[in-house]
Every structure is written in C-alpha cells, then in structure tokens.
Amino acid sequence: MSNLKTHCIFGGIYNNYISLEALLEKASKEGADTFFCLGDIGGFGPHPDRVFPFIKDKEDVFVMQGNYDHSIGNRLDDCACGYVDPKDQAFAQISYDYTLQNTSDVNKDWLRDLPTNYRFNWGGKNILMAHGSPRRTNEFLWESTCSDTFISYLLTKNECDILFVTHTGIPWIRRLDDGRMLVNVGVIGRPPNDGSFDVDYILVHEDEKGLSVEAKRLSYDYERLAKEMEDENLPDEFVETVRTGWWTTCLEVLPSKERDIGPF
C-alpha cells in the first residue's frame, strides 16, 4: 500500500536549530512532504535567529504561533508560558529575556503575524492543530490530567476528529472509543523528561485506507547544543537537561504522574 502523503508535525523548537535541522532531514527521508510546527520557536536554547532560515519562506513548512512567539513578536515582558510557581517563572524569565534580546526585529515581526491554528481535511478526517489547546494558547494538556470525557468535549466543541497540540513538552496520544484522537506531539527543543537525549515528533500518513498517526523520536547532536548553551552563559540547569534527559526546571507545573517519572 502506498502513501499518498506524509505530514510531519512537531512543536517547541526552543531555539534548538540543531535538532530542527536534523528533523527536517530525517523526516524528509521518511517521506514527509509537508512540515507543521505548532509554535514556541524560542526559549531555552541558544542563538534564536539561527532557527529562522529553516522555517521562514519555505513552501513546505507551515508555522503556527505559540505563546512564546506571541510574546516575542509583540515585544511583551514575559513568555506567558502559564507557570504559576515563582521558581518556574524565574527560570522562564531568564530564557525569555535572552531570546527577546537575541531575536532580530524582522524575525519578531514574522512571529507576531503567524496564524494561531490550522485546519485541514486529511483522508476524510477533520484535523485541527493548536498550540496548547484550541481554547487557550498556553493551556497545558497533560496525559494524566485529561479525562476521556474532556477530550471528547474538546473535539466536539472544535469540530475535529484529530486534534494536534504541543506546549507541555511531553508527547502522548489518546484514541477515544469512537476513533477520534488527541495527539500531543511533544517538542523538539528539549528531551521529554524521560532520561533520554532524543526528542519527539509525529508523522501522519495519508493512504488509501485513511490516516495513520506515528509517534517518532529524533536523535541529534545534543552535545553541540549543550556546548553552545554554555558558551552563551545560559543557566547550568538548562544545559544539564540537555545532557541528562531530565528536566531540572519548570517541574512544578507537572502533574503527579508526570513528575513521578523524573528524579527531580
């Protein structure tokens, strides 16, 4: 059976142009025709402007605005990431100030004008892509804190069969009994707090039978990223995450099940 089309969906670049470059190359070899980034181009990593040549003015790359992009694009004071804990907010602010300072005006303007969602019909299925959730850009949709009945509500309310989101940094997929799905595609900017160095993305295959969703992992030169972060004097805590695969910051927002997995 041959694929009619393959789409690559990913989120949270977090300035990690190294993993982005690796993703575009790997997913292309896997047959991806189009690429969809669900937002949050900046934050966490080094050299914000190095991301843009890979995603701007590309016919096959579609980029959506996340909360980070909205804030950077509009030159706001903080990232509006949705953290409520002061320690989380403090680390988020370090990333944000660095990214704001090191993003060119022309790229800021580009981020400001990005769309906030995408809708398609693929293989007879209504597809909706949003950053955090369709109702709030910075809403965290975690696997352990989304009931089936809530997901059903979200899908019905937004008239879609498959909803793709990011924002939490941890990928997960829930298929309801009626076949509808919520897919959190994870991020490519940092590992998903599972002790590995790899990052996550999704391939969606359209073929004669319909649609299939495939969760994928990407290896990239994380040591190069870590070194560049050190050279830019980004916090040691961020670098440690890249080198260990465990989150050291912004942990307070994790629900108990997701927090339980990591050592911090």
Place this chain on the structure above:
Amino acid sequence: MVEINFDHFKNNAKERAALPSPFLPFEHLDTLWLQVTGTVCNLACLHCFISCGPKNDSHPVMSKTQIFDALEEADTHGVKEVYFTGGEPFMHDDIKEIILRTLEIAPLNILTNGILIDDEMATWLGRTFRKSKYSLDIRVSMDGITAEENDAIRGRKTYGKIICGILRLWEAGINPVITVTTCHDELGEAEGRVRFIEMLKSRGISKPRLKFLSPFKIGREEHRGGGYEVHEILKEGDLMEDESFDLQCSSCRMVTAKGAFPCPILIEVEEARMGDGLSDSLDGILLDHPACYTCHVEGVTCRT
C-alpha cells in the same frame, strides 16, 4: 506580571459602591468540586474559611449516592478533573470506593490534612496511584515550617501528625503537594518558600511540591485575621483581559449535600447557592462577594 492598583479600590470606594458587580460567564465544567465530608473535620483550624470542625455539620457528609450522581452528571458535561474536599475527606466511610469510582472518570485531587492517612491507607493510595490511568494528587495542608507556626493555626500537636501523614504518602510512592495558607506573611515570600523546601528535604522528601494560598477573610479566618474592608469588592470593569480563564469559577462548580455552589469558598454563603444539583449551576455568576476580591488581587486559583 499583572499590575493591580490597590489604591484605586480604596480611594474610589464611594464612587465604586454604586457600580454593578462584574458578571463572569461560565465557560465549561473543567473542574467538579465535591464537599465529600461537608463541613465535618477532625480539626478546627483558625483560618478555615468555612469554619469546619468536629461539631460543624452545616453541610452534612455526602452519601455515596449523592457523590456518584454528581460524578455521572459531570461525566456527561465533559468534566476534566475532580477535587474532593471537606471537612476532612478521609473521614468518609466509603472514601476508597468513591476514589476508585472517580478515577474511572477523571483525574482526582484530594485536599486533606493528612492526619488520618495511616500506613494501610498510604499503601492503598500508592497502589491506586500507580494503577490509575489518571492522575491522583493528594494535597496535604500544613501552615508552618515549625510546630509552633503550624500548631498556632491548625491546633495543638497537629504538626507531628501531619508530617507523619506526608512521610507515609512519600514512602508509599505518592509525592503530595504541601498546601500552605500564608497566615504567617513570611511564608508567602521567596525566603519562606525556600525554608519550607529545605524542611521537607531534611525529612527525606527529595522532590518537594508546594502550593501557597492566600487566606480568605471569611468563616473562622474573619475572627483570626480580620474581615474584608468595605472597599474590598469587585465592580464591573475590574477584571483584566483573559482573567476569566484564570478565575476557577469560570470553569468549576462545587456540589455539597445541600446543593450546588460556584466555588469551594462560598458554600456557607446562602445567596451563593445555585440550585439542588450540578445542572442547576452551569451558568455565569456575579462576582459580588468580598472573597472574589481575594481571587482577583492575589491571583488565587484552587487548582493544584
């Protein structure tokens, strides 16, 4: 960060008195609160905004049927998560059964003082947490780093018992969220927060989780710390852009044995009662109670 001009409330109190209260639309039932043990509690904390205690049954313990009916109704409305509070939820005779039933439907948060969590219960909770598809979060209330600080609010000799409950949960594989009401002002500051984390780490809890809440100046807290001043009331135009999402009452309802209420704070306010059951309460509300002021200016959210 949101900047609030506190002087505006005070200096314009007279002019503001004539203004209508802000109306908050109801967005969706994200959160169902259940007052599972009503106002019946094994403690009588001095800051309790609904004056719970061993002798207060103004809201009686909910029957299993009442709880299951509310859960089923919430399920039909697409509820995202459920919270148990009281009173002390672990005083409920059927607590295990209602925990299991709830976790079949949605993630669950339980607000407790931790004192009744013995080894057997902690082990059972740990096992349930690991087996459940959804998150089970236990929030243990504690109001001081020392026995002196805590017991001044929560009662004599409660500090050690609460610590024991926390440690039992931790050893059973549950990392509880320690919820601190900032009756001692310094606990709400960064330094107090660090001291709290250090205390928990010194007890062996390597990944402390903390949530700080401002006191609501109603119920028993009104007698301890003083009530609201006349100007501490919200008026039309006070809410900021996007604030409605942050105010939990735009997406939660509380069900007790006596009916449905907009939030966990106002169950002792008769005028706040919205009807007999959940379906009667899924409408917008006026933010016309002084406690609403606290949620606005302090950015309080009852969410874990």
